[in-house]
Amino acid sequence: MKTSAKSKLNERGNVIWVSIALFCSLVIFVSISLHITPSHLIALVENFATHHFILVSFFLFFITLLVLRYYYKNTAHSNRKFFLKKKSAEKTSLVTRLSNRVNLDYQTLKSHFIGIHQIDSLVFGFDDVLKDRDSRLKRELDLNKAMKLGNSYKHKVKIYFKDSVSNKHVYTSVWYVSESHVTLKYGVVVPVKSIYQVKF
Numbered sequence: 001m002k003t004s005a006k007s008k009l010n011e012r013g014n015v016i017w018v019s020i021a022l023f024c025s026l027v028i029f030v031s032i033s034l035h036i037t038p039s040h041l042i043a044l045v046e047n048f049a050t051h052h053f054i055l056v057s058f059f060l061f062f063i064t065l066l067v068l069r070y071y072y073k074n075t076a077h078s079n080r081k082f083f084l085k086k087k088s089a090e091k092t093s094l095v096t097r098l099s100n101r102v103n104l105d106y107q108t109l110k111s112h113f114i115g116i117h118q119i120d121s122l123v124f125g126f127d128d129v130l131k132d133r134d135s136r137l138k139r140e141l142d143l144n145k146a147m148k149l150g151n152s153y154k155h156k157v158k159i160y161f162k163d164s165v166s167n168k169h170v171y172t173s174v175w176y177v178s179e180s181h182v183t184l185k186y187g188v189v190v191p192v193k194s195i196y197q198v199k200f
Contacts, residue, residue, distance in 0.1 A: 014071060021067040100132055108197055111160055111167035119170065119188045122163040128193040129162050135196075142198035143182060146174040149200070150185075160197040161190055 107129075130136050149155035150173035159182070160169040176183040182190045 014074060017067050017071050021064050021071070025064055096132065097134065100135055104135070104197055107162070107167050108160055108169075108199075111169045114168050114170055116170050116172050116185060116188050119184070119190060122168075123165075124161075124163050124191050124194045126193070129196045139192070139195060139198065142200075143174065143177045143192070143195070146198055146200070147177045150174040155200075158199040159184070159190065159195060160199070161194045162196060163194065 128136070130139060146155075146157045146159075149157070154173055156171055156173045158169050158171050159174070160167065162168070170184070172185045172188075174182060174184060175187075177192075180192055182192055182195065184190065
C-alpha cells in the first residue's frame with residue numbers, strides 16, 4: 001500500500017519536472033526566435049533590459065538540462081534497457097540486411113550465362129540459397145511478377161540461380177511459378193530454392 005502511494009507520488013513528481021522542463025524550453029525558443037534577429041542585434045547591445053532577458057534565458061536553459069538529467073536518472077532501468085535492446089536489434093537487422101544484399105550482389109557478379117537448353121543437364125541442391133525471410137519473400141514476389149510479364153507480354157527476365165557446381169543465369173521468359181518449381185520457356189524447370197535473384 002505504501003509502495004503504491006510512493007510510486008504514484010514519484011510519477012506526479014516526474015510529471016511536474018517534465019512540465020517545468022517543457023515550459024523552460026518553450027521560453028528559450030520564444031526568446032531566441034523573437035529577440036535574436038539581425039535587426040535587433042544593435043538593440044541587444046544597447047538595451048540593458050535585453051541583457052537581463054538573455055541571462056534569464058541561459059539560466060532557464062541550464063535549469064532545463066538539470067531537470068532532464070534528474071528525470072533520466074529517476075526513469076526505471078527496465079524502460080531504458082528495453083529501449084537500448086530495441087535500438088541494438090534494429091541496428092543488427094540493418095547490418096544483416098546490408099550483408100545479405102552485398103552477398104547477393106557478389107553472387108550475381110560471379111555467375112555466368114548459359115543457354116536455356118543446358119539447364120536440363122544441371123544438378124541442383126536441396127538447401128535454399130536464400131537464408132533470410134525477407135529475401136525469400138522478395139524472390140517470390142519477383143517470380144510472380146516475371147510470370148505475369150512473361151505470359152502477358154512475352155517479356156524476358158534474367159534468372160540467377162545456383163546449381164551443385166556454380167552460379168549461373170539465364171535470360172528467358174517465365175511461364176509458370178509454383179511453390180517449389182519455376183517453369184521457363186520450352187518447359188524447362190528450375191527449383192525455386194536454387195534461385196537467388198530475378199532481374200527485370
